[in-house]
Amino acid sequence: MRLAFMGTPEFAVPSLAELIASGHEIVAVYSQPPKPRGRGQKLTPSPVQAFAETMGLPVFTPASMKSPEAIETFRSLEVDAACVVAYGQILKAEVLDAPRLGCFNLHGSLLPRWRGAAPIQRAIMAGDRQTGVQIMRMSEGLDEGPILLSEVLDIREDDTAASLGERMSHIGAALWPRALAAIDRGGVEGTEQVGEPTYAKKITPAEARIDWSRPAVAVDAHIRGLSPFPGAWFEVPGEDGPVRIKVLMSRIASEGSGAPGQVLDGSLRIACGEGAVQLLRVQRAGKAAQSAEEMLRGFPLQAGTELG
Structure with missing residues (x-):
C-alpha cells in the first residue's frame, strides 16, 4: 500500500x-x-x-x-x-x-x-x-x-x-x-x-507533586505513572532553600506508619496516609538519577524528616 x-x-x-x-x-x-x-x-x-x-x-x-x-x-x-x-x-x-x-x-x-x-x-x-x-x-x-x-x-x-x-x-x-x-x-x-x-488529560506540572496524605497504593501508582517524565516529586529543606527530588521508582513497603510524608528510617521508607512506600530510584534537581541508597550517602535524610 x-x-x-x-x-x-x-x-x-x-x-x-x-x-x-x-x-x-x-x-x-x-x-x-x-x-x-x-x-x-x-x-x-x-x-x-x-x-x-x-x-x-x-x-x-x-x-x-x-x-x-x-x-x-x-x-x-x-x-x-x-x-x-x-x-x-x-x-x-x-x-x-x-x-x-x-x-x-x-x-x-x-x-x-x-x-x-x-x-x-x-x-x-x-x-x-x-x-x-x-x-x-x-x-x-x-x-x-x-x-x-x-x-x-x-x-x-x-x-x-x-x-x-x-x-x-x-x-x-x-x-x-x-x-x-x-x-x-x-x-x-x-x-x-x-x-x-x-x-x-495531559499531565500538568502541578499534579506531579506527591501528596503523601494519600494511601501508599495510590502514591506508588502516582510515582510509577509519571516515571520518567515529568517525574513525581517532593521537596526537603536544604541549606539554601527547598531541594526538589524526583522519584522515578518505588514500591509499597511491607510495613510502616507515621505522619504522612515522614521519613521512617535510613532507607527512604516514607509514611503515607495509609501504609508506606519505599523509594527506590530518585533524582535531585541538577543531578543524575541514582538509587535511593546512593543519594543518601551524599544527601542524608534522617528518620523523622518531614517531606513536603
Whole structure:
C-alpha cells in the first residue's frame, strides 16, 4: 500500500519500522517540528523524524495540519491510507478524508477508557490492572472511531510509564500488517466503542507533586505513572532553600506508619496516609538519577524528616 505515517515520540518508532519491514511504500512521514533541547537549546528532531531520515524517507513537519497549505500538500500525496501513532495534532475532516481508505490510529488504551493525550500514564496512576493497544478508524471526535484490532496487556506491579509504553509500542506495531491487510481487502468494518468514556488529560506540572496524605497504593501508582517524565516529586529543606527530588521508582513497603510524608528510617521508607512506600530510584534537581541508597550517602535524610 501507498502510505503516509504520522507520529512523533519514541512510542511511534516501532510502528514505522514495522510498516517499512512489511514492504509498504511510505511516501511521507509527518512529525511535530523540531524543538529546542538541552543546555544549548539546539533544535532537535523528534524520534520519528530522526528515524525516518536515517531510512531515507521524506519528512514533513508542519506547525499545523489545519493550514490550507498543509492540507493541500497532504491531499497531493494520493495515499491509500494514513497510519497515525501519537502524532500530537488534531486532524480535520479534509485530512481524514484525503486517503483512499481513510486514516487509522494506534491508541494505547482499551477505548473508550482513557481517550486523549496521556493514556499510559493515567492507566498506571489510576491503578488499572489491564490496558491494551488498539487500531481504530479515525473520526473527527477525540479517539471516538470504531475499533479494528485490539491486544490486551496486563499492567505489572513494577511497571512505569516507560516500561509499559515500551512493551505497548512493540505489541501495537505488530498489529499494523494485519490491520492494513484487512482494510485493503475490505474485510473489516470495525466495532463501535461501548461503555462510559474516561479522558486521559495531559499531565500538568502541578499534579506531579506527591501528596503523601494519600494511601501508599495510590502514591506508588502516582510515582510509577509519571516515571520518567515529568517525574513525581517532593521537596526537603536544604541549606539554601527547598531541594526538589524526583522519584522515578518505588514500591509499597511491607510495613510502616507515621505522619504522612515522614521519613521512617535510613532507607527512604516514607509514611503515607495509609501504609508506606519505599523509594527506590530518585533524582535531585541538577543531578543524575541514582538509587535511593546512593543519594543518601551524599544527601542524608534522617528518620523523622518531614517531606513536603
